[in-house]
Amino acid sequence: MAHHQGVTCSFGASAGFLKSSCLLAATLTFDFQQSTTSLAAAVISIMTTHTEDSTKKETPSWALGVPTKLIRKVNIIPEAPDHLPVHTLTFAFPDVNHENFTGPAVHHSHVRLDMGDVVKMVIPGYKPKSYSISDLRENEFDVTFKVYPNGRASGFLDRLQVGDHIMSFGKHASRTRNPGAYVGIIVFGVGITEGYPVAKAELAKGTAKVKLLWASRTRADTFWREELQQLQEAYPDNFEMVYLYSRETVEGCLHGRVSPELLKQVFDPPLPQEARFLSVGTKPMMKDVDGMLGLIGYPMPQHHLLPKH
Template structure:
């Protein structure tokens, strides 16, 4: 089994806004690193007390066709340990320890595809959407992309110049609808259908289409209201941003009759920022178990199989399986510690495990016995988990 850890060089920095920077990384020998559009990279940085290593996952804003370069975009979070450390200290030439790209919020571009993607994001939720839209525009000449992007104002737009250039490069296939809650300029224009732009013989204007207000259900419905030339239920939707925004977007799509299997959402960015700010715990979804929840969470011994070794771990009633392993200096793979990213995924070979959060796992994975040890608690004394 190959190691999930890599050491990469910082080769360039791009300042996107006053509080966001893109960090461009490459392997020392410039060999390509496998990734998919929309995945994330976990950075492991010695910025904790006494140089303790901290982990944070940041969505890739690069695409596979930009190899050997991997790029992550980091936005400063008030009180954030890792984001502040990065923005204040990162320099070209330094090395960073990372985990190989992970994540299921992805697209698989195909040159033969002719589809329509609607990407809805706010703030730093743009990062995986940027990776997805660049990949589709580059590799699918018959596909169309709409980005609905919410920010406080024009100055807060991450990738602003890149988005402008992409509109100019793909005038009939790519449209950005900017939504500003507190715009500084008076440049709002009348609502025009994004769908009609793709059927017009004239190139779309490169000037961003702007709306004033919050990116909520009403706003998204307004942007998508003219769908007679392109029924909304035929598009594919990708949502990334604060939980409230994604809930509002989902409500709008439900009203439009969009099938659930055509809607993808990425909660990881929002959860990582919540963790970074040391605010509330990520929203849960009630008690979820990988098996019948008929046991009790008490101190139990769990067997972990990882990289050819087997570990017996005593897990306390207030601990997750991952926390108990880390207390014993067992270097298991992990990233978000919120049950979202799947970096710590393992297969439960025997016994029963309760999960505090299951959003990172599909129904199929749960049925196959997969668990996330960062939010897992043993319910029986015979738990054996094989870590991927």
């Protein structure tokens, strides 16, 4: 007696004939099982694809952006073995009516630097990417960014040439200014592109003293030093700039990493209840800073400069 894929065969006088019949039955059973398995897999695949397609959200019309022309491109930090390149791209305001913007999208001229508003760059085949506007002038705006290896958004912006267009739109950050006469700003790396414009805007209002802490690896990773020096000279009594480097020691600058002890050393407002803080970096970095500030007596969101609403 032999067993093949659930088929039992007995061999007697006509052993050859019966053996062949059993082998054929076993083969047919096996093929049927294989076909059934393949069919089931195909059905599951179709159902999964349908489910994924049905859950994909269609891009709303307001998030498609409008054509925005690149008119200047300036390298701020050249690429080197120990640091990544940084560029400033200058775009002309899109020549479209404000009615072209719907939903949360706004015309670029309506972006408020003092509120941390952003411009959304629509990267082909990717989601709209938020960038801080590093400067805003009549009919044009700047975006300053670091180019990351294999960075989908930064790589696309890096490849843009003067005269090229990219789809973009402005977007409010949905924040409010929390009243307070002392402003402490903590920025990490390229986060200065938001921190610096907010500092300028606060100083221009003339209602608060501003202290800006910029944490970087080395001095070579920083830029806008001349502009920051000019800001100090323009507001000698109301603005102070502090540099913190983690990988080198520079005279006149702090060395180390952001910590509760360092924050307490840097920020010493005369009236702690008037202190308001803004941190700019990755989400984990900003969460860590909020926790550190809470440890030294500035719990969030009570002491947040621009809390979301």
